[in-house]
Amino acid sequence: MTNSIQQAATLLEALPYLQKFYGKTIVIKYGGNAMINSDLKRSVIQDIILMKYVGIRPVLVHGGGPEITAMLKKLGKQSTFISGLRVTDEETVAIAEMVLVGKINAEIVSLLNTAGAKAVGLSGKDANLLVAKKHLAKVHEAGEIREVDIGFVGDIAHVNTGIIDTLLENDYVPVISPIGSDENGQSYNINADYVAGELAAAIGAEKLLLLTDVEGIYRDYYDKGSFISTLALDDAREMITAGSIDGGMIPKVEACVRALAGGTAKTHIIDGRQPHSLLLEIFTDRGTGTEVVR
Amino acid sequence: MTNSIQQAATLLEALPYLQKFYGKTIVIKYGGNAMINSDLKRSVIQDIILMKYVGIRPVLVHGGGPEITAMLKKLGKQSTFISGLRVTDEETVAIAEMVLVGKINAEIVSLLNTAGAKAVGLSGKDANLLVAKKHLAKVHEAGEIREVDIGFVGDIAHVNTGIIDTLLENDYVPVISPIGSDENGQSYNINADYVAGELAAAIGAEKLLLLTDVEGIYRDYYDKGSFISTLALDDAREMITAGSIDGGMIPKVEACVRALAGGTAKTHIIDGRQPHSLLLEIFTDRGTGTEVVR
Amino acid sequence: MTNSIQQAATLLEALPYLQKFYGKTIVIKYGGNAMINSDLKRSVIQDIILMKYVGIRPVLVHGGGPEITAMLKKLGKQSTFISGLRVTDEETVAIAEMVLVGKINAEIVSLLNTAGAKAVGLSGKDANLLVAKKHLAKVHEAGEIREVDIGFVGDIAHVNTGIIDTLLENDYVPVISPIGSDENGQSYNINADYVAGELAAAIGAEKLLLLTDVEGIYRDYYDKGSFISTLALDDAREMITAGSIDGGMIPKVEACVRALAGGTAKTHIIDGRQPHSLLLEIFTDRGTGTEVVR
Amino acid sequence: MTNSIQQAATLLEALPYLQKFYGKTIVIKYGGNAMINSDLKRSVIQDIILMKYVGIRPVLVHGGGPEITAMLKKLGKQSTFISGLRVTDEETVAIAEMVLVGKINAEIVSLLNTAGAKAVGLSGKDANLLVAKKHLAKVHEAGEIREVDIGFVGDIAHVNTGIIDTLLENDYVPVISPIGSDENGQSYNINADYVAGELAAAIGAEKLLLLTDVEGIYRDYYDKGSFISTLALDDAREMITAGSIDGGMIPKVEACVRALAGGTAKTHIIDGRQPHSLLLEIFTDRGTGTEVVR
Amino acid sequence: MTNSIQQAATLLEALPYLQKFYGKTIVIKYGGNAMINSDLKRSVIQDIILMKYVGIRPVLVHGGGPEITAMLKKLGKQSTFISGLRVTDEETVAIAEMVLVGKINAEIVSLLNTAGAKAVGLSGKDANLLVAKKHLAKVHEAGEIREVDIGFVGDIAHVNTGIIDTLLENDYVPVISPIGSDENGQSYNINADYVAGELAAAIGAEKLLLLTDVEGIYRDYYDKGSFISTLALDDAREMITAGSIDGGMIPKVEACVRALAGGTAKTHIIDGRQPHSLLLEIFTDRGTGTEVVR
């Protein structure tokens, strides 16, 4: 009996969120451990299926660094890095695209479809979804910042949302690989966090959820007591400028800033190592991770 | 942490039901204690709001015997009963209609709207929803069954579902009083269980839920061990014929039989004294009460 | 033969009005003798059916003072009055609602449906149609005006036209009881003339017709020669301020003023004691009663 | 006052017909005196405008024999006749088309538009509305019937209703000249009564009204007492076979037979010399002329 | 083989034009030799059919001066001319209308339909397409310009595009006679070039094509070397003012100016004596004739 009271309580706690998010679009950046550990993987898939069935429109953007690295190694392709970014020649970007689109994306689509969704994989090339331009790496040298060409690493020049709109209106779940192309059809590898942020802004998403492998953002990374539950947009910008955000978190915080500036209501950096962290974030009163808000 | 695992489990347990009932219509007969006790009342309202927000289309039919009796008493109107049915003259049916439509229905509509739904009250007269014909009471006399005219107690001759369809398509929650009228506009008081059963059949409801003040159906009412969780349609018909169903439950079981015959997939007689019994019946694996199925 | 020439002439006289009002909404305040005398009642119902079949969208608002008074008396409930308004406690408003919604409204709906319309009864609570706030009576005391709380007598705070739009688009005739509720679901009894005026403004009605038991407005009530056929909006406002309008007509004139201010093109105060006065007002060149226009 | 009672009575008498014909299509064959006398002309135009504004969809087919004859004479073109049909060579059919389409049709369209309709003239060539084939005249010779080629007089091989549907759905009044063409584009002059009958059948008209210059059909033309108000389809066929119908009425009765066979509910032969005969036929209880029914 | 390479090249050359004009409306003024010579006639019809099948929406406006003159002569009607315009009395305009609508228009419609289009003939009277007003002739007299009433020669006061929109949306090809009428239904004969120009402006045509019997416009008509391929809008206006445009070309250039001012992107004066000049103008890189552009 106790159990049924708790069950009813949980369902009722979810009620205002069901109401709030009905028919709304949520962009999810799927990456890290949640993409490797098979239990976590199943938990993410279940969470997305549940969102779908309560009328939410989830859009997934996935990463895939480790698998790209593994394939480059298998094919005997050496990589060099500048400022943490892989120097990406024609062959490297082709391999990255092949792994992201032909392997990782295909697997996520398959898991979602087997679980009952109607998922459709997209690369940024499909219907010109992600128009890319060259990203220049910033190199700190002798007290100066110099921009260096590192090949086919891209920034987003423009998002053509038509195909996403068509798929969402027809009840499909779009799964997007972070590959874009310029007007000549040249492929670019783009940071998946940035893709998620730009997409959220472009399609007018209600929420952006970024799965990571940490609890969230700390004001001081070494002081567990300095955990930040809610970070205002201006604070976030300031922390980026001040350099007080841990390197790995910078793209995530920047993605949040971009989405918020573009009209997304709330953005969340969530610990993907916790099972059903998406579900709990959306449907329960307890927030998890760090939310960045206007 | 434990709690969040349970919460996620509950939400995930609800998943297949969310999927199954999305866009489906569920007819709920609301009556008994759940209409009197204010905690239970709030729990029913919450349950219906939740259904609405996960894409279910609830349709309520309410009863109101005790309040009609109270008003008749206040107005000094005496009632006689034949075979358990109130002899209903012109004045009595007018008072019944006034109480059902102008008081009980109005209150339910108000509770739902205050809680965030868009409820609209209907009597069976609105848009000719419930076309009625005279119901004759069956009197057992000297080993024979004789039919007796007891006034304006009605059976349903026809259901015009147009207004229900219009309201459901426009996202309203219809709340229906069990009053019908014949082609001359004469009002009839109709048993609310029958109204719910006929409506479920006519609008092609997926489910019929009847709230009662007992646990469900027992094969032998005095043997608590004879509780029936699932009752097949044929068994139900047999038990009615055999007279082995407790008098008060007969209209409910007959309503189930009618709905099932008309195409409703499942019907349930539920203990309305348990808080959130609607929610638990619909969204959890544990069944409550007795289900009557084909 | 003569007759057929007259018939053709009447039909042709109606032509420009048929053209003008096709697809337009007309709000009708139904009250007074026309609601009591059974011949007049039938004539009003026929007129509304005819409007419907020539493509007009009629919306009815009904009153019901005498029947409320009768029921209060039957139930032994004493009333006191302040400035002509009934002091309305919780019990009184509940009885008023019961009579208006459960008796008068139901009867009008039934008459319309029997005559071939698809009428649907609404109270202002349905789909939050009429959001009410407390109306304070104005008491003239020692040369000053003091506002007095007389209970659950309401003014209209807001009209949610959604349910009216849905019903009109689906070819139903809405019949509305002058009961509203506030955000807590508390019922208020509202003057039906005001409801008609506010509704006409809110739904963008083409015309407002108010049935009364007099010929119309006189500049000097005791001088039959001072009858006003057409009254300009500004004149109407002035006459209200100057106190030169007979008490019973004030709410009607104020309803006209409100509707005109909200965009209704023309408003009419019509003698409901004349059979088919609605029909003649709408479809013939002769005006009846007093029209208040911009 | 008396007058207003009569006016109301007329409007109410029209009520069931308004209801019955709302949204229905009525084909009207316009010809004879009603096309020549300017008062009758105005009366027909007014009647059609009224139909339009009460939601009826009128479709006009016009004739024009006298004007064709006049133009042929002006141009010095001699005509010979076989079995009452004009021998129609290439030049004659071209003149007929010119007069029907470029003069008579244009004038009717203009009158309707000036009176407030949106009329569009069509010949049977437009969008291949009337596909024609050669009509052979039947010559009684020495007790035998011989078929004779009299040139470009046509029968209807097929009706393409697309353009009529498009115009009716967009609220236009189609006005049709009785000119058809075969697959090579060759023009044919077709009897306008037949065109009206075939059109009524093809577009599923509710009613066919044929204006003539007589009272209707007599069983014995010389016995005014033998007037037929209602003629059954089978009787009509029999009377045609028996030759007991006056020559000029044969095409009209055959048009009725054709329309009824194609699904039209009722057909009427009406005295077009009586003002507003269309209006009185449709909207009053008194029938005029002869109706041919199934 | 060579041939198939050329065929592929032609189809590919057409590609950008197919893309550019898909779904766009093109107004074509059809007149001159192309309406008389039967080979040219067939070539124009084929070109229009091809436009239709690649998704272009052609609208035809035709002239017909020579045939009107011939008919006037046949009917023994004398004409006088003022400033090159026929003095047009009631009888003359009636004959013009009859010939344009009942003969020329009907023939073009028939040719298009036989070739596979769904053409519908319209006069400017249909659905009030062309509302006309009197055009006054300008007479140069003693160094002054005097305006003279020459009867029912019209200018365009207003274009009601509704019927054109309806026909285009339903895939019909409108063929329009240059006859308009004023609010009293009086017919006017209007210059077909002006009709084409005004129509192009009113319906937002992408292109206006005017068929003539010359190569195009010359800066100096007697110097073949002064041919103008592209004429800017301002130059065109200047040349009209300066009187340096040949008389017959003035209405064509003015029609271009009118269409361009109204939003049409490009206008072309084309040599209709060259077979398939419409096709070559639209679908090949080589321009023919003179284009007038902004």
Next chain:
Amino acid sequence: MTNSIQQAATLLEALPYLQKFYGKTIVIKYGGNAMINSDLKRSVIQDIILMKYVGIRPVLVHGGGPEITAMLKKLGKQSTFISGLRVTDEETVAIAEMVLVGKINAEIVSLLNTAGAKAVGLSGKDANLLVAKKHLAKVHEAGEIREVDIGFVGDIAHVNTGIIDTLLENDYVPVISPIGSDENGQSYNINADYVAGELAAAIGAEKLLLLTDVEGIYRDYYDKGSFISTLALDDAREMITAGSIDGGMIPKVEACVRALAGGTAKTHIIDGRQPHSLLLEIFTDRGTGTEVVR
């Protein structure tokens, strides 16, 4: 001038085909030389763009054997073959999928989009487009045919056309990789010819075009004089049974048979080595290659 006559002739020759295929779906199997030679590649892309702009709905299915073989070799993966089919273990099918979806498909999409289409790449996994089941190789052994499991080589069990319909209705060009999956999400490599045939049948394509590297089908492969322009469905079936079709052509002929049986009107095996062979096949009178028809 000669040239413009030829141009007009080509455009006019294309006319009936434009008419015939407007709005129709054509499935194209893209493979062989036309996928390797860069001139041919550009010619295929141009042809598809042209189809799109004349209102045809092209659907591409691509192969990719040589590139899969190259990648397997690069990754040091050995292949064995049974009856000409590659034994396909888990690793092999993963590599095939990666190359087909992540490389070849992506490149075609990119070429189409750069040329002006809106192409979207799909694998058979997307929205469960291609539901696969295991294909067993047939091994001829000692006069008997034995079925052998060769791993994840698939047949098509079912086609879910929903995503194709959605994309076509929204003007996208679907580009499909021949990868399917079963209900457990297991990937299968499927022969692209079969995919094209099944798809054509499932989506009701008007035409199936299969690009090959030969002229078409010969009755006797060594006798150039035995070339077959048109092959009847029954003959095709017979030739397959009789073993008289060259091995490489069998899947193509079987794909034609499958599409024709499923309702496709015509199927064509076309020499992809000839530039613009698609265009010439569709838009000119000369047929190329072999057509298989009912």
